[in-house]
């Protein structure tokens with residue numbers, strides 16, 4: 250590719266170049282079929298092979314067994330999951346515990362309250378979500394506990410999962426999906442929109458524990474029922490074939506890079522390069538996450554001690570081939586999203602600029 254810039258966008262976000270090349274080829278023609286991937290039937294053998302391959306790779310990369318989990322491809326983004334989870338797993342007589350560690354978790358809770366007894370079990374809203382909630386009150390017999398593994402907007406991430414006892418753990422993992430090793434067998438349901446770290450917009454992956462699905466509500470609109478997706482291998486209606494194809498390519502790329510263990514090591518190294526540069530120049534730079542143990546590997550957020558310099562820093566970044574660094578409007582400041590595909594070199598370039606800028610202006 251000719252002039253690729255360093256794209257720090259939070260999502261849709263950077264994808265691996267080999268994936269873009271192969272996807273471009275697939276858009277021209279798939280498997281010598283004389284047809285573009287965009288033109289083939291979702292019931293035909295070319296697409297079926299792609300679909301099955303993506304399902305298997307997803308389970309394999311996550312270290313989960315197809316005996317225990319359904320790998321699902323859904324639509325409507327993570328936002329639809331905010332509604333589908335309680336539709337399928339909550340009733341007005343039941344209680345679900347929501348840990349609200351950021352704006353996305355707050356939205357998930359609001360949706361759940363339309364369907365059942367969802368309560369805020371913990372929140373760090375009072376701290377402006379600058380850390381993960383440290384206290385968590387569990388409801389005995391709760392239907393499930395819902396967390397957000399990585400707070401895309403606020404820049405916090407769970408490394409140790411909260412202790413939920415026997416209660417099923419449900420998580421929105423949109424912005425750190427495929428980014429690090431976890432004991433994924435701890436989740437009863439894990440979902441993620443693809444467009445942050447795993448593919449293009451248009452598909453949402455879910456890993457659903459089979460025994461949890463058995464407890465799902467019986468009366469749910471067919472297209473919004475996890476059972477429909479599980480029983481039909483996400484092929485009840487036309488799935489987002491192109492998005493699933495690209496997710497499959499990303500998974501193949503990830504396996505080639507050494508899987509979650511290798512990518513986590515690289516992600517940790519990349520994040521450290523940035524946090525080190527910011528910490529070296531405190532208080533000129535002020536990371537927005539107050540507890541260092543909660544700092545996200547994916548979304549690095551900070552402000553300037555002197556906000557009047559923000560425009561200048563953004564302009565210098567742009568001049569140096571970096572884009573997408575403006576913080577979310579609700580937080581302000583800066584956000585560098587450095588997902589799996591983001592190159593080490595680009596992180597280094599930003600760290601160099603941050604040091605240089607602080608020396609000149611600090």
Ligand SMILES: *Cc1c(COP(=O)(O)O)cnc(C)c1O
Nearest residue numbers: 326327328353401421423424442
């Ligand atoms: C982006 C994001 C969402 C919203 O995803 P959509 O696919 O736009 O619905 C939800 N949760 C988290 C953690 C996100 O990063």
